[in-house]
Amino acid sequence: MSKKKVLVVGGTGYLGQHILQGYAEIHGSPYDLAFTHQSSPPPQALLDAIPHSFAFHVDLKTGEGFEAISNSFGQPDVVVNCAAISVPRICEVDPAAAFAINVPSSLVEWLSSFRKSTTLLIHLSTDQVYEGEKSFYKEDDETDPVNVYGKSKIAAEQFISEKYSNFAILRSSIIFGPQTISPVPKSLPIQWIDSALAKGKKMDFFHDEYRCPVFVKDVVAIILALTNKWISDNKPMQLLLNVGGPERVSRAQMAEVVAHIRGYDASLINIVSALSVDRGVKSPSDISMDITKLVQTLNISPIPYKDGVKLTLDAEAKC
Numbered sequence: 001m002s003k004k005k006v007l008v009v010g011g012t013g014y015l016g017q018h019i020l021q022g023y024a025e026i027h028g029s030p031y032d033l034a035f036t037h038q039s040s041p042p043p044q045a046l047l048d049a050i051p052h053s054f055a056f057h058v059d060l061k062t063g064e065g066f067e068a069i070s071n072s073f074g075q076p077d078v079v080v081n082c083a084a085i086s087v088p089r090i091c092e093v094d095p096a097a098a099f100a101i102n103v104p105s106s107l108v109e110w111l112s113s114f115r116k117s118t119t120l121l122i123h124l125s126t127d128q129v130y131e132g133e134k135s136f137y138k139e140d141d142e143t144d145p146v147n148v149y150g151k152s153k154i155a156a157e158q159f160i161s162e163k164y165s166n167f168a169i170l171r172s173s174i175i176f177g178p179q180t181i182s183p184v185p186k187s188l189p190i191q192w193i194d195s196a197l198a199k200g201k202k203m204d205f206f207h208d209e210y211r212c213p214v215f216v217k218d219v220v221a222i223i224l225a226l227t228n229k230w231i232s233d234n235k236p237m238q239l240l241l242n243v244g245g246p247e248r249v250s251r252a253q254m255a256e257v258v259a260h261i262r263g264y265d266a267s268l269i270n271i272v273s274a275l276s277v278d279r280g281v282k283s284p285s286d287i288s289m290d291i292t293k294l295v296q297t298l299n300i301s302p303i304p305y306k307d308g309v310k311l312t313l314d315a316e317a318k319c
């Protein structure tokens with residue numbers, strides 16, 4: 001039997017590389033893997049770590065590159081879309097680019113062009129679609145994003161659910177974990193807190209901004225489970241899931257856990273209000289999420305924040 005084909009769009013990014021690694025590590029290598037890159041050639045370290053994978057240059061703004069995938073890789077059974085302008089501050093300064101990339105219209109049009117609609121699209125969205133005025137949002141709560149990033153992501157969700165019939169949209173909280181095979185340029189949350197506190201100087205952390213940070217390997221496990229569900233059941237899905245860790249933690253609590261594990265002086269954590277700092281972009285206050293639907297649908301329970309931080313810092317120590 002021929003292998004199923006998986007395409008990771010945005011495979012060079014933080015989550016994309018972890019996902020490729022997750023698929024590649026499955027016993028018996030049941031998938032043919034391909035990924036896309038955009039700003040630079042695919043990193044050699046990634047190509048070496050994911051042997052026999054195909055790399056394609058794709059620009060979501062124009063759709064350039066998808067035809068080459070049809071010609072040499074063929075129609076994928078599963079596409080995981082991780083491509084985005086994922087930094088809210090950057091979206092805020094160029095809303096047109098944020099919408100052109102974050103709403104994957106060229107990808108959906110390409111998938112719709114195949115005669116058989118047999119591709120599952122797993123699309124990464126964000127907790128920032130919620131306004132942030134209450135705790136533990138559920139999937140059917142109203143969305144009202146406060147920044148361009150969130151607005152582009154909700155536009156993407158609407159586009160996919162109107163134009164495509166086999167999808168899983170994952171509204172993810174902050175994803176944290178070890179660095180990638182080929183290090184990504186953006187700063188990673190735990191590593192950033194760790195290096196800031198390691199300097200021994202007081203740093204500001206917010207007591208009034210709440211998230212449900214999720215360990216990257218849990219996000220990978222969710223994506224592998226969705227892949228498996230589609231391949232084994234062969235029933236198209238229209239699924240919307242909150243993806244977060246099990247706890248609601250403030251930015252200050254996130255830092256306290258890192259300080260505790262590393263043995264840093266907790267008084268280095270200067271607790272302030274998010275309102276005291278201008279970050280050039282509005283950030284929702286409390287977008288903690290209820291993840292009951294995720295746990296019930298896929299039977300996956302993301303690990304507690306503290307355990308994920310330990311695993312992250314242990315992995316960094318080994319590098």
Ligand SMILES: NC(=O)c1ccc[n+]([C@@H]2O[C@H](COP(=O)([O-])OP(=O)(O)OC[C@H]3O[C@@H](n4cnc5c(N)ncnc54)[C@H](OP(=O)(O)O)[C@@H]3O)[C@@H](O)[C@H]2O)c1
Pocket residue numbers: 009010011012013014015016036037038039040058059060061081082083084085086087101124125126127172173174175176184186
């Ligand atoms: N990381 C988080 O904490 C987090 C939290 C919630 C939701 N998410 C969502 O999860 C997804 C993955 O996040 P991430 O942190 O892995 O993002 P990331 O590290 O910023 O990676 C973004 C990816 O998008 C690609 N890309 C950028 N512009 C593109 C374009 N015009 N055409 C095609 N590809 C393009 C990049 O390619 P190059 O590398 O070649 O530039 C890269 O592979 C995003 O949708 C993000 O919004 C992430």
